[in-house]
Amino acid sequence: MEQEIKSKKFDKKRVTKTLQFFAAYLVAAWTLLQFVDWVLIRYNISPYWVDLLLWIFIGIIPSLIIYLYNQERINNRVLKLREKIIFPVNIILILVITYFGFGNSDLGATTKTIAYTSEEGNQASAVITKEEFRTGFPIYNFEPKTKDSTKTWLEFGISILLQEDLLQNKNLDPKLSGIKNTVDKVNNAKIFNDFYVDGEFEFVDGNYTITTFIRNSKNAKIIAQETFNGNDVLNIIDNITVFVTGNFASNEFNTPTYLDLDVKEFASNSLKALEYYRNGDYENATKEDSTFALAYLQSAKKNLIFSVSKFEERNLADKAYKYRSKLPLQRRGETLIFKNLAYDAYEDAEELIKLQLQVDPNDQTYNYLLYTLYGRSRNLKAFFEHALNSYEKRPSINNGYNLNNAGLINEKYDEILKKLSKVELLLPANIVFSLQLKPQLFKGDIVAAENTLAKMKLLNPEDENLVKVYDKAITFLKNHKVTKDNLKKFEGEYRVNGSEQTSKLWVEKNTLLRYVSNQTITPMIMAGENTIVAGAPNNRRTWENTFLKDDKNKYYLYKNEENDFDNSYITYSWKVDKNIKKAEALFEAKKLDSAKIAYEIAIKANQKHYYLKDVLAHINYVKSIDSETLQNQFKDVVGNYGPRIFWVENGKLFYKREGFPKIEMLPITKDRYINMTKFENHFAFEYANGNVIESVVYRYDIEKEIWFKLENKGNIFKKD
Structure with a gap:
């Protein structure tokens, strides 16, 4: 005891x-x-x-x-x-x-040194913060407290300019989002961010009052806020930048420091120009401020992506490059990238893009451009490796979309589904289902795909116009086993009827891929014997391509139906064979005698391609008259016709209308002109007493195979 x-x-x-x-x-x-x-x-x-x-x-x-x-x-x-x-x-x-x-965290220094060549051609280096150690956050709208139609542009105008200002600081990683309601803001922000920024504003008696909120992304509670007053909204935005930076970077690993240009300096001091810029009207923005480099740059980007006009791409890229000294250093590099892309210097552009990605590995523009170049060269391995590396280093919704697309292109369906399973509890259900659908379809698991599509419809019945392409695909695939031979009949190069955009379709392994000029690669799936579909409902865009056969039982054209939330738009793309390519190359080189023969051969091989006959008619016409007569003909039509402007430049006749690209007019008769940008439009001039009095447009109806005059007021204008 x-x-x-x-x-x-x-x-x-x-x-x-x-x-x-x-x-x-x-x-x-x-x-x-x-x-x-x-x-x-x-x-x-x-x-x-x-x-x-x-x-x-x-x-x-x-x-x-x-x-x-x-x-x-x-x-x-x-x-x-x-x-x-x-x-x-x-x-x-x-x-x-x-x-x-x-295991995937960087345990080394928070900074890195990058080497680059300065504008003067000298080798230089800079120390920057690694992206993993930057504070990421979305920027949402600034709600107007009172209704004022003259200031509604500021709701997202403040957000756009604030993000652009904050991007100068490489300790931060701000992302712009158009989401307006609180529930969706939280759902979007909480996945990969701890905070988000929004605010409210009012304009009373010439004075702006803007309150900025830094909120907890999990519950929308305000962590910090500050109200700014003044009669100059651009100065206020500069002050908001200081406030946000102070909260996110003051106690962080925020060395080195970065240059912070004022909004007026890197954008514009014209509120009207900035209003146009916010609304995406870059043409009027640069009319208000002819040195607005950022507007030229965004316009060049838009024109390049949609291949609107080579003339326009180069003109805008040149303007952005000319006024680049107004921009922050990284934006200056971007102007050179787009200049190289506009002039088809793809290798130089790729080198510059990779350099910029050392600074901003998660930048959507640079990643998009790199994927575009990988698509042009069909470098699928590099496409996937870059997408995987980007997602693992910086998980985000956008990087997730890119990885999903790259995985589909490389037929890594199980890997995609496995990665989705790890984050599906974090993502909204409608996004998860949208991302699951395509790997299930491509994998051949039609039952799973049908169940996933049913859930998508249940959660978002308003998406009917977007998901109808996958209804069609599932119905077809239930009863048809797709083989490589089934897909190969779609292969070829195509050119859009109403723009300069081109596309290539080819089979890689067992997947049909489509590359659209200056865009990324898209995997296509069969939804009928002559139909393929693509797109993502969560990205608010799906496509259905229906191919038409000629008398020789060969595809010569496809009809593209592009669907958004509640609308569908129809365009047509012509198949381009070696005969057409040869004729176009000779025509572009101004070898008209050889081009004439080549077009005659191309027309015999492609009877449905009406525009080939137009080009041949132009060649025959200009060969039938002397240069003096042609120049006098041009002088007759030069002038303003309401919003239309026609002028002669270096002996060529050009046309421009606000909001449309600059294009060259090619005569086929004294009073009728074609162009190589929009095949579907003929411009005609009506004469009275030997003088031009009116400009009209004719359009080609592909279904009926006829030309018709556009009689509406927006297409008939008297000469001023």
Whole structure:
């Protein structure tokens, strides 16, 4: 009995001693963490080390307590079976947890040095913050407190300019979003961000009052807010930038520092120009401010992506490059990229894009352009590797979409579905289902795809116009096994009837791929014997391509139905064979005699291609008259016709209308002209008493195979 009491007293002492040592351990560990945190900030080293050490300190506690309680025995190397099991298992668990928690984290410096060539041609370098250590957050709308139609553009105008201003600071990673209601803001922001920014504003008696909120992305609660007043909204936006930066970067790893140009300096000091810019009307924006480099740049980007007009692409890229000195350094680099793309210098453009991606690996524009170049060269491996690397380094919705598309292109369906399963609890259900649908279809799991589509319809019944293409695909695939031969009949190069956009279709492994000029590769899926479909309902765009056969039973044209939320738009694309390509090359080289023969051959091989006959008619016409007569003919039509302008430049007749590209007019008669940008339009001039009095447009109806006059007021204009 006495021995038992002594044993209990001894145990109590051991417990007390253990607790004392453990308390000392906690104090020492906390002190070490604070010191490490200071060192990391002082020398720009990854903050993940603090988290890693914290998990190690916590994870080792079970083994530590056992050791402290039994340290005399253990120090004498006497271990019981439970300790021989617990100690190694504890260490293994720590290793596993830290590997999965920090295996993909950058534990090195928070900064990196990039090398580049300056505009003067000199080799230079710069130290920048690695993207992994930048604070990411969405910027949403600034709600107007009172209705004022003259200031409604500021609702997203403030957001657009604020993001552009904040992008100069590479400690931050702001993303612009058009979402307006709070529930959707939270659902969008909470997936990959801890915060988001929005606000409210009003304009009273010439004075602006703008309140900016920094909110918790999980519950929309305000973390910080500040109200700014003044009569100059652009100065206020500069102050908002300082406020946001101060909250997100002041105590972060925010060295090195970055140059912060004022909005007026890098954009425009004209509110009217900025209003046009916010509304995407870049042409009027540059009319208001002829040196508005950012507007020229965005317009060049838009024209390039949609291949509107080569003339226009080059003109806008040249203007953006001319006024690039107004822009921040990185935007200056972007002007050179688009200049190279506009002039088909693709290798130089790719080199510059990769350099810019060293600075901003997650930038949507640069990634999009790189995917475009990979699509042009059909470098599918590089496409997938870049998409995978981007997503693993910086998980985001946009990087997820790119990875999903790259996986489909490379037929990695199971990998896509596996990665989706890891984040499906974080993403809204409608996005998850939309991302699951295509890998299930391409994989051939039609039952799963049909179930997924049913869930999409249940959650979003208003998306009927978007998902109808997949209804058609599932119905077809239920009863048809698609082979490589079925897909190969769609292969070829195509040219849009109403623009300069081209597309290529080819089979890679067992997948039909489509590359549209200056856009990315898209995997297509059969939805009928002569129909293929593509698109993503969550991106609000789907396509249905229906192919038409000629008398020789060969595809010569496809009808493209593009669907958005509640509308569908029809365009047509002509198949381009080697005869057409040869004729067009000779015509572009101004070798008219050879081009004439080539077009005659091309027409015989492509009877349905009406526009080939138009080009041949032009060649025959200009060969039938002398240059002086042709120039006099041009002089007769030169002038303003309402919104239309015709002028002569370097002996050529050009046309321009606000909101439309500059195009060259090619005569086929004295009063009728074709163009190589929009095959479907003929421009005609009506004469009275030997003078031109009116400009009209004729359009070709592909279904009826006839030309008809556009009689509406927007297409008939008297000469001023």
